[in-house]
Every structure is written in structure tokens, then in C-alpha cells.
Amino acid sequence: MTKPADPAYHWNGDALDLDAYLARIGFDGARVSAVETLHRLQHAHTTTIPFENLEIILGRSIPLEPEALQDKMIRRRRGGYCYEHVGLFAAALERLGFGVTGLHGRVDMGAAGGLRPATHALLRVTTADDERVWLCDVGFGGGPSAPLELDPGAGEVRAGDWRFRLERGRGELGAEQWTLHHFARDGWIARYRFTLNPQYRIDYAVGSHFVSTSPRSPFVTRPYVQRFRPEAHDVLDGAGWVTEYPDGSSHSRDVAQSDLPKTLSEVFDIDLDDADIDALVAAPWLYH
Numbered sequence: 001m002t003k004p005a006d007p008a009y010h011w012n013g014d015a016l017d018l019d020a021y022l023a024r025i026g027f028d029g030a031r032v033s034a035v036e037t038l039h040r041l042q043h044a045h046t047t048t049i050p051f052e053n054l055e056i057i058l059g060r061s062i063p064l065e066p067e068a069l070q071d072k073m074i075r076r077r078r079g080g081y082c083y084e085h086v087g088l089f090a091a092a093l094e095r096l097g098f099g100v101t102g103l104h105g106r107v108d109m110g111a112a113g114g115l116r117p118a119t120h121a122l123l124r125v126t127t128a129d130d131e132r133v134w135l136c137d138v139g140f141g142g143g144p145s146a147p148l149e150l151d152p153g154a155g156e157v158r159a160g161d162w163r164f165r166l167e168r169g170r171g172e173l174g175a176e177q178w179t180l181h182h183f184a185r186d187g188w189i190a191r192y193r194f195t196l197n198p199q200y201r202i203d204y205a206v207g208s209h210f211v212s213t214s215p216r217s218p219f220v221t222r223p224y225v226q227r228f229r230p231e232a233h234d235v236l237d238g239a240g241w242v243t244e245y246p247d248g249s250s251h252s253r254d255v256a257q258s259d260l261p262k263t264l265s266e267v268f269d270i271d272l273d274d275a276d277i278d279a280l281v282a283a284p285w286l287y288h
Contacts, residue, residue, distance in 0.1 A: 024074045037096070
């Protein structure tokens with residue numbers, strides 16, 4: 001399929017410092033559009049760059065332009081939320097010759113409470129060496145560390161020791177809809193639903209604005225930080241810290257105010273300057 005000529009449909013691959021990005025995630029494999037490369041890239045990205053919403057909590061905007069993403073997530077070695085992760089990953093894939101289409105997911109996570117907006121960014125990816133179609137989710141914070149084939153007959157699949165299941169069904173008005181399930185401390189949970197309706201950078205800009213500014217968004221109310229690794233998934237939600245494991249077990253504890261900088265640095269690989277640490281600790285929803 002020929003790419004549209006309009007640059008609005010592209011992912012800014014030409015503006016990406018590919019060498020710096022690959023060094024950031026520790027990737028030294030073949031730079032080709034191939035299934036093996038896609039698997040290695042997603043594993044490296046998801047297990048290296050953390051998920052975080054700290055810029056929102058510190059009262060700053062979330063720019064999605066290539067230079068801003070590279071400065072934050074590559075040069076300053078910070079993390080980001082789904083729109084930032086997907087923007088960076090999509091640019092790298094496009095630069096390497098992969099077929100990349102944006103998607104939007106509607107997060108469920110087993111919770112009741114009415115219809116939620118479609119504000120989780122995903123990618124539909126194809127390779128030059130294979131006819132399969134892949135779902136790449138690098139911005140949820142909890143894996144998967146591997147692409148998942150969009151195959152309704154695949155059943156349960158594993159990304160390392162973590163368990164996932166994709167199901168195809170019908171949504172509103174009979175439209176095709178996929179649901180991603182994952183196995184965690186509460187058993188099998190429906191993570192999100194999505195369609196294959198293409199999304200573009202302008203759509204992500206709108207979704208990101210809602211997520212980073214709306215009082216309905218959970219990301220404006222407290223820090224939410226995640227670090228995903230093959231053997232454990234760490235989540236800092238406010239002052240609560242949970243470590244989840246592939247077998248569904250977990251360990252919970254609170255982070256003392258004096259331990260926050262050390263925990264962010266040593267567990268989540270996020271180093272803030274003193275002014276940002278002071279502002280974060282002083283927030284009323286965290287320790288007061």
C-alpha cells in the first residue's frame with residue numbers, strides 16, 4: 001500500500017535521531033523491516049523507557065512534536081505516557097521501513113462506570129518479510145514486551161512469562177472490535193477494546209490534550225509511574241507502590257516521603273532535579 005503524500009499521515013521518522021533512539025533502548029540488531037527486528041525493538045522499548053505522567057502533575061504541557069519527544073525521552077532519559085511512547089516508536093518503525101497505522105483503544109481494566117473515551121494509543125504494524133499483521137502496544141506501562149499477532153484464532157499467547165489473549169468480536173452497530181485481555185493479580189482482565197479505524201497524529205494530539213488536562217482524566221489527579229521488566233511490573237500510584245509478577249502474585253507497600261527520590265531513581269529509572277522533587281513531594285494528594 002502506497003503511503004499518502006500528505007505529511008500529516010506520516011510519523012516524523014525523518015526527524016528522528018535513530019542512532020540516539022536505538023542507543024537509548026539498547027538495540028544493536030539489524031535495522032530492517034522484519035518480524036524479528038520488530039520483536040526485538042518492542043522488547044527493548046517496553047523494558048527500558050518507563051511510563052510516567054509527572055510533567056502533568058508538575059503543571060506542564062505534553063508536547064508531541066519529534067524534537068520534544070527526543071529531548072525528554074532520549075536525551076533526558078525520562079519516560080512518558082502512551083501518546084509519547086507511541087509517537088517515538090512509530091517514528092522509529094517508519095524510519096526502518098515498517099508499515100505503521102495508528103489506532104485508539106478504550107481502556108476497561110475490569111472497572112464499571114460507563115463508557116470511557118478512546119484515549120489509549122496503539123499501533124498496527126506490518127513488516128516487509130511477512131504477511132502477518134501485528135498489534136504493538138508500547139505505551140500502556142505493563143507490556144506486552146512483544147507484538148501480538150492480530151489473529152482471532154491465536155488464543156492465549158505469551159510475551160516472555162506474561163500472558164495475553166486477543167479476541168475479535170462486534171461492538172456498537174456491529175462494527176468489528178478487538179479486546180486485549182491480560183493475566184494479572186486479579187486474574188484475566190479485559191485491558192481495552194479497539195477497532196482498526198486508522199488514527200493520525202492530529203487524533204493523538206486531541207486525545208493527549210484530554211488525558212493531560214481534563215478533570216475526568218486520572219492522570220491529572222496523582223503521579224502514576226510504571227516500570228515493566230521481564231520478571232516484574234512496578235507501579236507507583238500516588239504514594240502506593242505495587243510490584244506485580246507474571247504468575248498473578250503481587251506485593252504492595254507505601255513509599256515514605258523521604259524515599260520518593262530514591263524510589264523513582266532506583267526502581268523506575270527516573271531522575272528529577274531538586275526543584276521538581278520538592279514540588280512533587282509537596283503536592284497535597286501525595287503525603288498530606
